[in-house]
Amino acid sequence: MGSFHLTKMSFKNLVKKPATKMYPVVAPTYTKMTKGHIACDIKTCILCGICEKRCPTYAITVNKPDETWTINRFACIQCYSCVRACPKTCLDMKPDYTKAATEMSTVTIKKPELTAEEKAAKEAAEKEKAERIAKAKAAKDAKDTKAT
Ligand code: SF4
Ligand code: SF4
Known part of the structure; x- marks a missing residue:
């Protein structure tokens, strides 16, 4: 590559908009297809446990006696298997990310009274x-x- 091309490229880069965003100052844009995080509408959930059986990474635990649905987001690989398998369509892939965490934890949702x-x-x-x-x-x- 000649010096002319290099100079041209340098000038071009000086004036054009940056390809990256100043995250977290500038919020990211999510599309419908963004594989964000699994959400469960616990009111509709019948605690059948199908999602738990279908999850390839054992990220979901359903506890029928305690009426709880738990997900280990660190284990989830956003494969959609649970969303497709749920007979009540109460699982959904939300197109945004959960907050970053410094420790491993799970999220448990309990059925309301x-x-x-x-x-x-x-x-x-x-x-x-x-x-x-x-x-x-x-x-x-x-x-x-x-x-x-
Ligand atoms: S498959 Fe759906 S209804 Fe069954 S336990 Fe999972 S979230 Fe609830
Ligand atoms: S998206 Fe896949 S890996 Fe994540 S909880 Fe559902 S089945 Fe498990």
Whole structure:
């Protein structure tokens, strides 16, 4: 490369906008495709544990008795497996990053206490489900008895 080209390049670089940003003074721009962090809508989550089973890095732990959903963000490789597997679509890849940390830690989200109305609705739904199962079982038993 001749000295003419070098001088031309130097002048060009002097006047053109820098290719990098002054982070963290200037906030980064996130696109829809940014693999930021996994978020869980715990209200919709049914604690089925499918995301835990699908996670290739064991980053998720679901504790049904304690009603908690935990993620180790240091282990997550942003592969989307949990997002795709969740039957309630309550997992999402948020296009922004969590704060930098100096120590390894996990994030645990607990299911909120149900309101009186939500509790009543849940009990009614469970009762209705139990009745439906009992009815189907009785019908099957009656069919089996008839057949023998
Ligand atoms: S797969 Fe979805 S519904 Fe099931 S435990 Fe995970 S986040 Fe909750
Ligand atoms: S994005 Fe992949 S690595 Fe991260 S929690 Fe979900 S399944 Fe695990």
